[in-house]
Amino acid sequence: MDLIIKNGTIVTAKDMYQADIGVKNGKVILIGKDLDHSDATMVDATDQLVLPGAIDANTHLGMPLDNIQSADDYESGTRAAACGGTTTIFDYVIQQPGEKIMDTLRKRKQLCEKEACIDYSFHATLTDVNPEILKDMEEAVQFGINQFKVFMIYSKEGMATDDGTLVKAMIRAKELGARLAVHAENPYIINMHTEEFLAEGKVHPWYHYQSRQEYVETEAVKRAVYWATSFNTPLYIPHLACKEGLDEISRARNEGYDILAETCPHYLYFTNEVYKYDGAQNYVCSPPIKGPESQDALWNGIKRGDVSIVSTDHCPFQSHEKNAGLDDYTKIPNGVMGIENMYPYMLSEANKGRLSFNKVVEVCSSNPAQFFGCSPQKGTIAIGSDADLVVYDPEKTFVVRPENMHSNVDHTIWDGVEFSGYPVKTFSRGKLVYDRETFLGEKGWGQFIKRQPLG
Numbered sequence: 276m277d278l279i280i281k282n283g284t285i286v287t288a289k290d291m292y293q294a295d296i297g298v299k300n301g302k303v304i305l306i307g308k309d310l311d312h313s314d315a316t317m318v319d320a321t322d323q324l325v326l327p328g329a330i331d332a333n334t335h336l337g338m339p340l341d342n343i344q345s346a347d348d349y350e351s352g353t354r355a356a357a358c359g360g361t362t363t364i365f366d367y368v369i370q371q372p373g374e375k376i377m378d379t380l381r382k383r384k385q386l387c388e389k390e391a392c393i394d395y396s397f398h399a400t401l402t403d404v405n406p407e408i409l410k411d412m413e414e415a416v417q418f419g420i421n422q423f424k425v426f427m428i429y430s431k432e433g434m435a436t437d438d439g440t441l442v443k444a445m446i447r448a449k450e451l452g453a454r455l456a457v458h459a460e461n462p463y464i465i466n467m468h469t470e471e472f473l474a475e476g477k478v479h480p481w482y483h484y485q486s487r488q489e490y491v492e493t494e495a496v497k498r499a500v501y502w503a504t505s506f507n508t509p510l511y512i513p514h515l516a517c518k519e520g521l522d523e524i525s526r527a528r529n530e531g532y533d534i535l536a537e538t539c540p541h542y543l544y545f546t547n548e549v550y551k552y553d554g555a556q557n558y559v560c561s562p563p564i565k566g567p568e569s570q571d572a573l574w575n576g577i578k579r580g581d582v583s584i585v586s587t588d589h590c591p592f593q594s595h596e597k598n599a600g601l602d603d604y605t606k607i608p609n610g611v612m613g614i615e616n617m618y619p620y621m622l623s624e625a626n627k628g629r630l631s632f633n634k635v636v637e638v639c640s641s642n643p644a645q646f647f648g649c650s651p652q653k654g655t656i657a658i659g660s661d662a663d664l665v666v667y668d669p670e671k672t673f674v675v676r677p678e679n680m681h682s683n684v685d686h687t688i689w690d691g692v693e694f695s696g697y698p699v700k701t702f703s704r705g706k707l708v709y710d711r712e713t714f715l716g717e718k719g720w721g722q723f724i725k726r727q728p729l730g
């Protein structure tokens with residue numbers, strides 16, 4: 276045996292019990308009482324929780340945007356992830372118009388092989404769904420991808436899918452054992468508001484929110500759900516931020532449709548108030564953060580099981596890049612950070628009694644593993660699973676500062692937020708990659724996770 280984690284309280288989506296964990300060759304091989312082995316490294320987890328590492332199912336690392344790219348690349352993004360207890364990421368790679376899906380995927384995989392500090396896989400975002408792309412989706416599924424994404428927005432940028440194309444992609448994904456994710460916001464209403472606001476000199480980041488209020492997202496979610504139910508295909512709504520969209524998803528789920536919703540920590544913690552004050556540009560993301568009714572609804576959706584996954588949509592930009600839009604909100608690169616904050620935040624809420632630790636493991640780890648085809652390798656603590664483990668100290672308090680984060684970004688929207696309880700160790704396939712605020716991993720350690728088609 277290589278490693279024994281002793282006396283911790285193991286938490287999975289279903290159970291909470293005290294036991295030792297034995298690890299060999301990166302896998303959990305024994306769970307029991309009083310494990311002992313002379314050549315194993317011993318880690319004492321008395322009074323601490325031992326959790327499966329989180330899976331961040333929505334990241335945008337090194338994502339190109341006009342002439343810049345998101346501020347965390349695969350190295351710094353996965354380093355930060357590891358330091359927040361996340362041991363696997365699913366990164367959305369963007370097939371550029373005219374590019375083959377497999378070329379996009381292979382290029383990004385090569386980058387990850389050099390840079391990633393934890394395990395990774397991809398979802399493929401399609402920007403020009405045409406007969407050739409629809410055909411090529413099959414090869415991507417064989418490669419190990421079981422989720423594609425299209426945009427309902429970005430009509431001006433030429434990346435929006437019309438409803439017919441959206442339905443074609445939904446049907447094709449289902450045929451291949453994959454799921455289609457849609458970025459659900461209505462571009463025509465956004466454009467209408469934006470033209471009006473700019474003409475009136477309304478340029479403050481507050482108008483980013485005003486141009487894409489609740490109804491902008493709700494209409495698109497309802498339309499996507501309507502098509503998915505009409506054609507009986509699976510659907511994934513990433514980064515859900517609005518109450519009425521969730522109501523529609525809940526209704527369809529109650530009728531038995533395979534529709535999954537994901538929300539993000541920033542929608543659960545902040546409200547649209549953030550767009551009124553100094554620093555508002557740093558919170559600009561799409562969909563924007565909504566009002567308190569939506570926030571309450573998202574929390575209730577998590578408890579009810581209608582929000583299945585919490586992931587970050589991590590897509591940070593540096594201060595000077597965010598500031599470039601201070602005189603025109605449309606010039607602010609969209610995206611916020613969270614890759615190092617998601618698990619600590621959700622676990623802190625559990626520690627304070629808002630929800631159970633099991634529920635946090637479910638939405639941050641075991642559901643993403645299950646729905647994205649890599650369970651039980653990932654997402655739980657069981658014999659034969661990867662030893663992606665987090666030791667969590669419920670007594671440790673932690674205040675987020677840009678200087679105690681491990682990403683490349685020079686600021687954080689989580690600055691000053693205090694967590695009750697914090698991860699103190701992260702293991703990636705049995706290797707200690709983070710120990711008490713220090714990153715110990717190495718780039719190139721991460722492995723590609725080939726995912727199974729939906730069963």
Ligand SMILES: [Zn+2]
Pocket residue numbers: 457458513514561
């Ligand atoms: Zn999106």
